[in-house]
Amino acid sequence: MSEDFNLPVGPFHPLLEEAEYFKITLDGEKVKEIEMETGWMHRAIEKLSESNTFDQTIFLVERICGICSASHPFACVNALEDIGNVEIPLRARYIRSLIGEMERIHSHLLWLGLAGHFIGYDTLWMWAWKYREPILEVIELITGNRNHYGVFRIGGVRKDYDISLNTRVNEVMDMLEKKLSMVAKAAMDDPVLKSRLCGVGILTKEDAINYCATGPTARASGVAIDVRKDEPYAAYDLLDFDIIVREEGDVFAKTVVRILEMLESIKMVRQIIERLRKISGPIYNDVAEIPAGEGIGRHEAPRGEVFHYIRSDGSNRPIRHKIRAPSYVNIPTYEVSCPGMNLSDVMITLASVDPCYCCTERSVKLFDSKGTEIAQNLLELSQRKTDRLIDELGESELWKLL
Amino acid sequence: MASEEHENDVLNELKEKIKMLLSKKKRVYFKVESENIVEVAKYLFEKGLRLSTISALENYEGFELIYHFSDDKSGMYYCPKVFIPLDDPKVPSIANNIAGAKWIEREIGELFGVVFVKHPEPKPLLLEDNPKIPKNPLRVKRREHE
Amino acid sequence: MGVYNRILKKSLWVFHMSASPCNNCDIEVLDLLTPGYDLERFGIKLVGSIRHADVLLITGMGGCKISERVVRLYNQAPKPVFVVAVGTCPIGGATFKDSYSRCGPLDKLIPVNLYIPGCPPKPEAMIEGLLKLLGRLD
Numbered sequence: 001m002s003e004d005f006n007l008p009v010g011p012f013h014p015l016l017e018e019a020e021y022f023k024i025t026l027d028g029e030k031v032k033e034i035e036m037e038t039g040w041m042h043r044a045i046e047k048l049s050e051s052n053t054f055d056q057t058i059f060l061v062e063r064i065c066g067i068c069s070a071s072h073p074f075a076c077v078n079a080l081e082d083i084g085n086v087e088i089p090l091r092a093r094y095i096r097s098l099i100g101e102m103e104r105i106h107s108h109l110l111w112l113g114l115a116g117h118f119i120g121y122d123t124l125w126m127w128a129w130k131y132r133e134p135i136l137e138v139i140e141l142i143t144g145n146r147n148h149y150g151v152f153r154i155g156g157v158r159k160d161y162d163i164s165l166n167t168r169v170n171e172v173m174d175m176l177e178k179k180l181s182m183v184a185k186a187a188m189d190d191p192v193l194k195s196r197l198c199g200v201g202i203l204t205k206e207d208a209i210n211y212c213a214t215g216p217t218a219r220a221s222g223v224a225i226d227v228r229k230d231e232p233y234a235a236y237d238l239l240d241f242d243i244i245v246r247e248e249g250d251v252f253a254k255t256v257v258r259i260l261e262m263l264e265s266i267k268m269v270r271q272i273i274e275r276l277r278k279i280s281g282p283i284y285n286d287v288a289e290i291p292a293g294e295g296i297g298r299h300e301a302p303r304g305e306v307f308h309y310i311r312s313d314g315s316n317r318p319i320r321h322k323i324r325a326p327s328y329v330n331i332p333t334y335e336v337s338c339p340g341m342n343l344s345d346v347m348i349t350l351a352s353v354d355p356c357y358c359c360t361e362r363s364v365k366l367f368d369s370k371g372t373e374i375a376q377n378l379l380e381l382s383q384r385k386t387d388r389l390i391d392e393l394g395e396s397e398l399w400k401l402l
Numbered sequence: 403m404a405s406e407e408h409e410n411d412v413l414n415e416l417k418e419k420i421k422m423l424l425s426k427k428k429r430v431y432f433k434v435e436s437e438n439i440v441e442v443a444k445y446l447f448e449k450g451l452r453l454s455t456i457s458a459l460e461n462y463e464g465f466e467l468i469y470h471f472s473d474d475k476s477g478m479y480y481c482p483k484v485f486i487p488l489d490d491p492k493v494p495s496i497a498n499n500i501a502g503a504k505w506i507e508r509e510i511g512e513l514f515g516v517v518f519v520k521h522p523e524p525k526p527l528l529l530e531d532n533p534k535i536p537k538n539p540l541r542v543k544r545r546e547h548e
Numbered sequence: 549m550g551v552y553n554r555i556l557k558k559s560l561w562v563f564h565m566s567a568s569p570c571n572n573c574d575i576e577v578l579d580l581l582t583p584g585y586d587l588e589r590f591g592i593k594l595v596g597s598i599r600h601a602d603v604l605l606i607t608g609m610g611g612c613k614i615s616e617r618v619v620r621l622y623n624q625a626p627k628p629v630f631v632v633a634v635g636t637c638p639i640g641g642a643t644f645k646d647s648y649s650r651c652g653p654l655d656k657l658i659p660v661n662l663y664i665p666g667c668p669p670k671p672e673a674m675i676e677g678l679l680k681l682l683g684r685l686d
Contacts (some may be wrong), residue, residue, distance in 0.1 A: 002662035011614070011617060012565060012598075012617070012621065017570075018566050018571060018574065019565075019566055019567070019617070021616055023563045039613055040568065040611065040613055040614050041566075041568050041569075041611065041614075042568070042611055042613065042649050043568055043609065043611060043644050043647050043649055043650075044644075044647040044648050044649045044650075045644075045647075047647070047648060048643070048644065048647055051646065058645050059643065063570045063642070063643050063644075063667075064570060065570055065571055065572075066569070066570045066571040066572020066573070066574070066575060066668065067571055067572070067575055069570075069572065110575065113582075125582070126582055127583070128576075128585055129579065129582035129583070130582060130583040130584060133579075133582075133583075146576075146668075146670065147575075147576070147668055148572060148667060148668070322621075375659060
């Protein structure tokens with residue numbers, strides 16, 4: 001009988017971008033127990049929200065998480081519209097869904113890359129993130145920012161979709177579909193990857209239900225829940241898509257669910273931009289005030305169900321704003337999915353629920369030293385500088401200088 | 403309407419234990435006495451409903467705990483509300499039946515100072531070892547004489 | 549310092565640290581390393597330990613629980629170490645400036661060499677910032 005060994009992981013660990021602390025109790029190589037300490041990212045958003053007006057709150061909740069930065073405002077406006085029974089115009093509904101789906105694609109690609117990184121498959125990381133870049137570019141074309149879109153408002157959206165972007169969006173979607181099936185084939189048929197992921201970190205259906213898991217974590221364990229189908233909001237009742245469900249519950253199933261979901265999202269984006277061509281009209285309804293009352297809003301974020309509960313007393317501020325991010329219910333499933341595994345499999349199991357421990361401005365102009373605005377691509381500038389130095393000094397001199 | 407029938411279906415057996423507060427499109431709020439909440443939560447959970455979260459808020463009468471149960475088949479929300487007094491904030495824990503409530507109750511216990519009786523792991527979740535944090539930061543600040 | 553700087557300039561090793569951010573800057577920092585921007589061509593690379601690092605790159609508003617660790621990590625870093633604050637949060641707190649859990653701004657805790665504002669800063673802005681840091685080493 002070997003002695004138990006406590007292994008601390010974090011708060012700063014090379015594999016975690018975010019600070020998080022895990023206490024893993026080991027018996028030899030086998031994990032006996034895992035305990036997690038949170039609070040490193042606590043920013044008191046629920047309290048801050050009480051001192052902000054409803055319009056400001058939407059911008060605040062956008063900054064809960066930088067990866068799913070459309071999810072929280074989405075759920076927040078849904079909650080506010082639930083209080084006031086606000087109807088939103090059709091065009092705004094489609095634009096909201098468009099942003100939501102774009103975000104799902106980039107978030108799942110991000111996860112795919114990080115998952116590859118966690119198991120030491122850095123090629124997958126570089127691939128996935130390379131193909132994520134055009135998506136961010138398209139999002140920037142549509143909303144004006146790579147992340148933190150700022151398009152949601154009570155009663156509609158702030159920014160209209162420009163139909164002339166359709167060509168570019170279609171181009172990117174075509175490229176992505178092709179590349180994604182390539183990545184999917186390379187990743188899903190790889191025997192090494194399969195033996196690394198299959199049967200690892202199994203979350204049974206009973207546990208998924210008992211821990212109230214949501215999103216891909218639940219769907220990979222055979223629990224077919226998806227807010228987009230269960231309680232359709234925005235334009236999801238008008239779109240044609242499927243819920244991806246897998247029964248196995250292991251890390252591989254979660255990977256498959258996410259890859260197939262991306263393809264569903266691509267399908268939805270194509271439908272939306274095609275229909276936006278024909279739908280005209282306003283993009284928001286003016287909402288004069290939010291009446292007293294309580295409202296629940298939710299949104300199927302890339303990681304699961306985002307839940308917002310807002311209580312209003314008729315003034316312009318919420319008196320209570322409860323936020324429940326999807327990772328909050330998905331992370332405790334570690335308690336059942338990790339014990340019994342080898343230590344080397346823990347990291348990928350932790351990553352498999354796509355934990356966002358944080359869920360838990362842009363108009364900066366760049367000026368050079370003379371005060372003229374640098375609006376060009378800075379990459380280009382840096383390359384030009386290198387070229388200039390080569391011209392002035394010659395390449396061999398430049399290397400000496402460096 | 404289909405959703406109303408369904409609602410009656412779910413809540414019929416609980417009739418003696420609940421007091422209807424508000425029922426609107428896809429949302430039902432009802433009052434439950436704090437000693438009954440474990441039973442009500444267990445009943446709803448066994449009906450196949452999922453606990454989304456528990457919201458706590460403080461007003462002049464006391465604390466209000468709102469349990470959000472989501473029926474994923476119909477998109478309905480069943481929200482039992484428990485009212486507990488400010489000077490003796492105690493409520494039975496539902497975490498023994500629903501594992502997903504563990505973290506949620508720990509967080510409320512720490513942010514509001516509500517005591518969950520018989521919680522399996524009664525320790526703080528977020529603010530442990532945090533040097534500057536006020537005690538129960540989400541409580542409403544009142545002046546001394548009030 | 550001349551020789552040291554000349555060598556340092558060739559390969560800045562960066563330790564990335566998140567002090568209660570919203571994750572956005574962190575992801576954009578990682579984005580810099582991937583083929584879209586590929587910061588490694590300037591010799592800049594992320595390392596797993598502060599003891600190997602020349603640059604301490606910090607995002608986030610500086611929550612109270614984490615700020616203690618920020619100071620500890622700064623003390624552990626081999627000097628000279630350049631501290632880079634990415635995003636508006638470590639500079640002014642952004643939307644979180646009234647949070648009860650905030651111990652920032654960052655320069656109250658440790659000396660900061662370079663600020664890159666933005667919420668989040670564009671990757672191009674971060675490259676510009678880091679190149680400026682390289683320029684300072686001349």
